[in-house]
Amino acid sequence: MIRLLIVDDQRLVRAGLRMLCESTEDIDVVGEGANGAEAIRLAAEMSPDVILMDLRMPGLDGIEATRHILGSSSAPKVLVLTTFDDDDHLYPALAAGAAGFLVKDTEPAALLDAIRRVADGELPFSPFLLRRLVNRAVEEGRAVERTENVELSPREIEVLGLVSEGLGNQEIADCLHLGVSTVKTHVANLMAKTECNNRVRLAVWAYRRG
Template identity: 75%
Template sequence: MIRVLVVDDQRLVRAGLRMLIESSDDLAVVGEAVNGADAIRLAVELSPDVILMDLRMPGVGGVEATRQICSGAAPPKVLVLTTFDDDDHLYPALAAGAAGFLVKDTAPADLLDAVRRVADGDLQFSPALLRRLVDRAVDGGTTTGRRDATESIELTGREEDVLALVGEGLSNQEVADRLHLGLSTVKSHIANLMDKTGCDNRVRLAVFAHRRT
């Protein structure tokens, strides 16, 4: 069971997230916090596996709460869930230790999947944000001299298809819809891709896709 702490200053948002999370047998909400100060306290008291963290809240905000929580021993994973997807919010949250960054219009199934994957040690981002991170990595020259190495890795035709769409920043559900595959099949392909390429999270896999083009 993955234990989730929901942090948001809006009661309706917390209630909606609780209903969504508890609709899954493998997830449970262990607490709710209305601001960053409460989140810091409850992270210690409740020992959640994943914290869904809003950023703009009265008092201690989400970035500072994330920084304090992630600086502790064996901290929970913090998955940011916010309305604001600009770089002024994204990069400070990542620098503070967030393991993912989703916007609040994320599809419910993708949010639940992100909670599971973050709990498992992966990084998760909304598609548009993933594309920005990949573009920044590519523009920064991280692909230089790496194409030959990526081409030496043998992938199946379907793995190539999935990899290309991950490189575009599509979510698992969007990849499944585009390729007319089941969601579990897409997850299996991505797991195989990570194993073959040595990429331990979705951002690195997306950068790998760009190196391969």
């Protein structure tokens, strides 16, 4: 069971998110907060696995709350859910340690999937946000150049292509008719071979390699 904390300054948004998440069998909403200060307090009290975090809130905002929460030991994962997808919100949230970033017009099923993926250690992003991250990283030269000549198996190349499209492990498994554990092994091997420590960096590496 995934323990989820919802943080958003709009009561109706929180109610809708709670209703959606509690319609599942594997997500338990353990609390709600209306601002960053409440997020910090509830994170300490409730020990959630994942925090669904808004960014623009009165008082302490979601970015500062994320930075504070993730500075503690045994910190939960933070998945940002916001109306604003501009660079002024995206990059500071990632710098604060957010494990994923979605906009509020995300489909309900995609949001639930993202919560599960964050809990499982993945980094979910809306596809167009992932492309922006990749493009900016390539432009700024944030790539692992010493691993450009790594040899990959045909299956690893297939998995890498799907990772670069923003697909999660279950989606990749479905596409390639593999078990999820097999996909996780391929992703782990790709990270080891390319020296990329997360899926966004893998996407950047794949883009540069062509």
